[in-house]
Each structure stands twice: as structure tokens, then as C-alpha cells.
Amino acid sequence: MNWLDYTVPGFEFTVTQLIVALIVVAVGIIIGRAARVSTKRVLASTFPEHASQLIQRIINYAIILVAVLAALSYLHVDFTGALLAGGVLGIIIGFATQSAVANLISGIFLQLEKSVSIGDPIRVVDADLDGVILEINAFSTIIRTFDGVNLRIPNEKLFTSKIINYSKHVARRVKVTVGIAFKEDTTHAIDTIKKTLDNHPLILAEPPPIIYVDALGESSVNLTTLAWTPSTTWFTTRTQIVEQIKNALDDAGIEIPFPQRVIRQAEP
Amino acid sequence: MKDGLTVVFRDEKLTLYKAGGATFLYRREHKGETAAERVFSSDGGQAQLAVYPIRPLQTPQPLARHIMITLTPPLSLPPQSKTTQTLTMPVEIGVFATTGSSSSHLMDSFSPSPPKYALYGPPETGYICRYHKSTVTPTGGAAEYEAIAITRFENNLQDWITVNKIVLDAYMVDLYLKDDTPYLEDASMIIESENTAHIYLHNKPPLPNLKDIPLVSETVKKFRLSIFERPTLGAEKFVMEHGY
Numbered sequence: 142m143n144w145l146d147y148t149v150p151g152f153e154f155t156v157t158q159l160i161v162a163l164i165v166v167a168v169g170i171i172i173g174r175a176a177r178v179s180t181k182r183v184l185a186s187t188f189p190e191h192a193s194q195l196i197q198r199i200i201n202y203a204i205i206l207v208a209v210l211a212a213l214s215y216l217h218v219d220f221t222g223a224l225l226a227g228g229v230l231g232i233i234i235g236f237a238t239q240s241a242v243a244n245l246i247s248g249i250f251l252q253l254e255k256s257v258s259i260g261d262p263i264r265v266v267d268a269d270l271d272g273v274i275l276e277i278n279a280f281s282t283i284i285r286t287f288d289g290v291n292l293r294i295p296n297e298k299l300f301t302s303k304i305i306n307y308s309k310h311v312a313r314r315v316k317v318t319v320g321i322a323f324k325e326d327t328t329h330a331i332d333t334i335k336k337t338l339d340n341h342p343l344i345l346a347e348p349p350p351i352i353y354v355d356a357l358g359e360s361s362v363n364l365t366t367l368a369w370t371p372s373t374t375w376f377t378t379r380t381q382i383v384e385q386i387k388n389a390l391d392d393a394g395i396e397i398p399f400p401q402r403v404i405r406q407a408e409p
Numbered sequence: 410m411k412d413g414l415t416v417v418f419r420d421e422k423l424t425l426y427k428a429g430g431a432t433f434l435y436r437r438e439h440k441g442e443t444a445a446e447r448v449f450s451s452d453g454g455q456a457q458l459a460v461y462p463i464r465p466l467q468t469p470q471p472l473a474r475h476i477m478i479t480l481t482p483p484l485s486l487p488p489q490s491k492t493t494q495t496l497t498m499p500v501e502i503g504v505f506a507t508t509g510s511s512s513s514h515l516m517d518s519f520s521p522s523p524p525k526y527a528l529y530g531p532p533e534t535g536y537i538c539r540y541h542k543s544t545v546t547p548t549g550g551a552a553e554y555e556a557i558a559i560t561r562f563e564n565n566l567q568d569w570i571t572v573n574k575i576v577l578d579a580y581m582v583d584l585y586l587k588d589d590t591p592y593l594e595d596a597s598m599i600i601e602s603e604n605t606a607h608i609y610l611h612n613k614p615p616l617p618n619l620k621d622i623p624l625v626s627e628t629v630k631k632f633r634l635s636i637f638e639r640p641t642l643g644a645e646k647f648v649m650e651h652g653y
Contacts, residue, residue, distance in 0.1 A: 310532035340523070342469055346540045347477070347527035369528060371472050371537045 154216040162212035169208020173201040192252035195245075195279060240297070244280040247300035252277060257299075257306055262287075266303035268294065312345060313375045315368050317383055320361025322396040327354055327362060330395050337389040338368055343378045345369040360400045416460060418502055419521050419554070425458055435506065437517055445517045451508035459513065461622045462556065462591040463503035464582045465539045467518040475647075476577045477527050477538035478558065480545050484572045486564040486600070495550075496543040496558040496575075499524075500584065500591055521554035529576050530651035538576060556584060558593035559615040564600045570653075572598070572606075578647040581610050585619035592619055598653075606649040 145157045154162075177197045184193040213220070257263055257274055263284075264271045272286035282299050284292045307313070321330050331352045338344045338352075350368035357363075366386070370378040390397060416423045421444070426434040431454040437445040449456070465476065478498055486492065504517040527540035543558070550557065564570050575598055583594040595611040 311535055311537050312528045312532045342524045343472075343526060345528050345537075346525050347479075347529070369532075371526065373472065374470075 152216070158216055162216050165212040165215065166205075166208050169205050169211075172208070173204035176204055177201040188253070192249050195249055240295075241280060244296045248277065248279055248282075248296035251282070251296055251300050256304060256309075257282075261309070262307040264305040264307070265294065265299060266305060268298065268302060270294075307375070308372050311372060312369045313372045315344075315366075315370055315375065315379045315382065317366045317368075317379070317386060318355060318363055319366070319386055319390070320358055320363045320397060321390065322398045323357075323362055325362070325395050327364070329393065330364060330390065333389050333393045333395065334364065334366055334386050337385050338366070338382065341378070341382055341385065343370050343374050344382065345371075359402075361398050418460075418519075421502070421519055421521070423458070423460070423504060425456070430454070435504070435516060437504070437519065439519070444519070447506075447516050449506060449508065449516070453509040455509065457507045458516075459505040459507065459623075461503050461505065462500040462554075462584055462586075463515075463518060463622075464579050464584070465499040465501045465520065465524070465541075466579050467501055467503075467515075468520045468524055473526055473537045473539045474578065474580050475529065475536045475538040476541065476579045476582070477529055477574055478541050478543045478577070479527075479574045480572060481542050482545065484545050484562065486562055486570050486572065488564060488567050488569060491561065491563045493547070493559060493561045494545050495548060496545060496560055497541070497549075497552065497555040498543065498558045498577075498593055499539060499541040500554060500556045502554070529574075529649075535651060536576070539579065550590075556591040556593050558596060560593075561597040562600070563597065566600055566603070568603075570600055570603070572600075572653050574653060575606075575608055576647060576649050577608055577610070581647075583610070583612065584622050585614045586622055587616070587619050591622070592616065600653070604650070604652050606653045608647045608649060610646075 145155065145160075147156050148154070149156065149159060177200060180197045180200050181193060184196060188196070251257065257277070259274050259277060262271070262273050265284075270284070270286060270292065272284040272290075272292060274282060275285050275291075276283040277296075279296075281293045281295050284294060286292055319334075321327070331354075334352050335350065338350045339346075344350060345368070348369050350366060352364060352366045355363045355365035366382075368382070387397065413424070413426055420440045422438045424436050424438075426436070428434040428448065430450075431452065432448060432450045433456045435445075435447045435449070435458065436443060466474065476498060478496055480496065484492075484494060499520070499522060501518050501520045503515050505513040506516045507513045525540040527538050529536045529538050560575065562572060577596070585592045585594065592615055595613050595615040597609045597611070599607045599609065601607060
């Protein structure tokens with residue numbers, strides 16, 4: 142009897158069948174790797190790096206798993222017990238890893254959606270935090286808050302939150318409201334503010350700034366200024382123009398009043 | 410520029426001192442206050458400063474890679490017509506340092522006129538541009554510290570159109586000199602539709618007898634080469650897709 146026809150003790154397959162099964166697994170591994178490389182190439186231009194890597198791994202392991210199952214099937218391995226045990230184990234693992242899987246899937250969707258990228262300054266409204274994204278990992282995102290603290294936020298939490306991305310657009314609007322005394326000439330005040338904005342290099346000439354009388358307040362006539370600036374300089378520009386508008390109104394002799402209340406005492 | 414010599418451009422005063430040995434101190438004062446200062450050394454103990462007009466990209470900070478030239482008054486073009494007009498465009502002054510056999514280095518730059526920016530297009534897909542208002546004349550000149558932009562306009566439509574602005578990709582802009590006046594390279598604007606125009610930069614001087622600005626053209630050519638390696642990007646053409 143040829144040794145290739147020798148039945149492996151305790152099993153129902155021959156050495157030949159075992160070799161064929163091993164070849165099937167080996168081919169599965171090779172195909173998995175090839176698929177991984179091809180996927181990387183296909184996704185390179187459209188998917189973020191992290192999401193692409195994750196998809197490559199999933200495809201690779203799925204192909205290997207199929208090859209292993211095909212090989213085991215070829216070797217007449219009975220899956221009934223394994224499936225039963227696997228089912229129970231799957232339920233246990235499923236419950237145990239529910240959160241991890243949710244974070245993993247959220248991480249993928251977060252990257253596919255492209256609502257945030259590494260380096261973006263963002264505000265996570267639900268978590269009431271602001272910061273710059275440093276890393277988007279498989280399960281969590283690392284954010285450096287504006288006060289310099291390193292924060293890890295689970296991807297699921299980030300994905301289900303309202304996110305304001307401050308750098309998604311090239312320009313942002315600055316809004317400044319300033320109150321002037323009722324006795325002041327509003328046209329003169331608006332001209333003064335307009336001149337201040339025109340002299341600031343980072344207040345965009347187009348779209349032009351808008352300055353208008355917004356409300357007649359309790360103690361002042363409120364003038365609102367809406368002006369656009371490059372997103373990257375929004376914070377600096379805003380702080381500068383608030384100060385410059387105040388100084389310009391002071392120089393023009395336009396009063397910015399304190400809150401006032403006229404109290405009349407009734408005759409007894 | 411020799412040791413201790415000074416050059417003045419409007420509110421800017423440039424000075425190069427020999428700080429001792431092979432070390433030099435460059436200083437720029439704006440209205441009497443120090444605006445930029447650099448110390449550098451030279452192997453041979455000699456240094457040269459070259460001052461040239463450059464593309465307006467550096468000051469107050471490198472924010473924009475496009476230039477928006479607003480035409481005042483706007484230019485109206487009859488159907489199927491061509492015209493050549495002279496515009497102006499902003500420039501900055503670049504201060505280049507060369508020591509011994511080393512290549513030149515842009516050490517400082519400043520804007521002789523107050524810089525201003527504008528948004529071309531909507532905030533989500535538009536561009537931040539260096540903003541400039543230009544007169545429109547058939548054979549005009551430029552104010553001091555501005556470049557002359559001789560531009561051909563071509564209206565391919567069957568209707569009158571009005572050009573309010575042109576937008577250039579500033580990284581592609583090459584400048585030439587005639588005496589002390591900088592010129593933009595040969596440029597043209599082709600009106601393709603009611604909302605779209607193509608701006609072409611032809612990589613050649615707009616007039617005969619213009620000189621290359623040596624260090625500036627070197628930088629632009631290097632950039633162009635790096636862009637040409639990426640064939641998906643149109644190097645010489647900018648599409649004004651958000652109106653003109």
C-alpha cells in the first residue's frame with residue numbers, strides 16, 4: 142500500500158487528502174494576500190489609510206477562513222458540534238465585544254464619511270469639548286483639546302455626536318455686536334467700523350463685511366458686524382477686530398454705554 | 410549691498426551689517442520698528458543681498474495661492490470679440506541672501522502695499538485669494554510697486570458679457586522686468602460660458618526685451634516642474650468656475 146493512501150489514525154482522511162487540504166489552505170493564504178494588495182491599490186485614492194487597512198485585513202481573513210472551511214469540509218470534518226459550540230461561544234463573544242465592534246464599525250464609517258480628518262480643529266457638541274484631531278484609530282480617536290490635554294474618545298461616541306468641523310471650509314464668518322449710546326450717529330459709527338475692517342488684512346474684501354443696526358437695546362443701539370476671514374486665522378482675526386472696533390469707536394468719540402436704568406421715585 | 414548699507418522701500422528700511430567675522434545681520438524696519446531680523450554666516454566672509462519683486466504669497470502669512478484682480482470699472486466684451494487690456498497686479502518684495510557658492514535663499518519678504526484677501530466662490534469649494542483692485546486701460550502703466558498685467562480677453566459667447574474679476578493661480582505666475590517695472594507673464598482669459606472662464610499663463614514675456622527675474626523665475630520653474638510630474642493637474646490653466 143502506498144503511504145499516500147495511508148489513513149491518518151483517528152480521522153477519516155488519507156495523507157493525500159491531508160496534503161490537498163493543506164494546499165487549499167496555502168492557496169487561500171496566497172489569494173488572501175493578493176486580494177489584500179489589490180484592495181490596497183484600489184482603495185488608495187478613495188479611502189483613508191486607516192479604513193483601507195481595516196478593509197484589507199477583513200478581506201484577507203475572510204478568504205483564509207473560507208479556505209480553511211473548504212479544506213476541513215474536504216477532510217470530512219463534522220462541523221455540527223463545532224457549530225453548536227461556536228454558536229454559543231459566538232453569542233458570549235458577541236455580548237463581550239459589542240462595544241468594541243461598535244467602535245470598530247463607527248471608526249470605519251467616520252473615515253468613510255470624511256466629516257473629520259487628522260489635524261482638523263473640531264467641536265464635539267454632545268461631549269462639550271473642543272480640540273484638534275491627532276489620530277483616528279480602529280477603536281478610538283485621540284484629540285488634543287485647545288488647553289493642551291490629550292483626550293481619547295471612543296469612535297462610537299464621536300460618530301453619534303454632533304461634530305462642528307472648524308476647518309472644513311476655507312472661510313468663516315466673524316460676528317461682533319457692539320452697543321453705542323442712543324445719542325450717537327449710527328451712520329458715523331457704521332462708517333468707523335467699516336474703515337476698521339477695511340484696514341484689517343485678514344477681513345475678506347469679498348464677500349464684503351455687513352454692518353447694521355441690529356436692535357434698540359435697553360441701554361444701547363446694538364450694531365452687528367458680519368465679516369468673513371480665512372478659517373485658519375478666524376480666532377486671531379476675531380480677537381483683533383473686537384479690540385480694534387472698540388479702539389476705533391473710542392478714537393471717534395463714540396460712546397459705548399454701560400447698562401443703564403432710569404429709576405423714578407414716586408411721590409408719597 | 411555692502412556692509413552697513415541701507416535700502417529704503419516706502420515704509421521699509423533694509424540694512425545689512427557685518428556683525429563680526431563671517432557673521433552678518435540683516436534687519437528690516439517698518440516705520441522705524443524692527444519687523445524682521447536674521448543672523449547668518451558665510452563661509453567666505455562675503456554675503457550678497459538681492460532684492461526683487463516676487464509673487465504676492467508670503468505676507469502677512471502664506472494664506473492664499475490665488476490672486477483675485479478686481480477690474481474697476483468692469484470690462485464689457487461684445488459677442489465673439491477679442492481685446493487686449495492692461496491691468497495691474499500686486500507684488501511683494503523678496504530679499505534673497507547668497508553666501509559664497511550657496512544657492513539663494515528667500516530670507517525675508519514684505520508687501521509694499523497693504524495686503525488684503527478675498528474669497529472666490531463659496532466657502533466650501535472656493536479659494537482664498539490675494540485681493541487687488543486694478544484699473545483697466547488699453548496701454549496703461551502701473552503704480553509704484555505693482556506689476557503690469559497685459560491680458561488678452563476673448564469672448565466666445567454669442568452675448569455681451571461683463572468681466573468683473575480675474576483669478577490667477579499665483580504659484581504659476583512668472584514675473585519679468587523692464588527697468589524697475591515688473592510685468593506678469595503673457596496671460597489670456599477665454600470666456601467659455603456665462604459662469605466659466607479659463608485663465609491661461611503662457612510662460613513667456615508679454616513684450617519683447619523683458620528680462621527674467623533670475624531668482625524668482627528659478628523658483629517658479631522648479632514648482633512648475635514638480636506640478637508637471639502630476640499630469641492630472643492642469644499646470645498652465647486656471648478654471649474660473651465660480652463666475653467672473
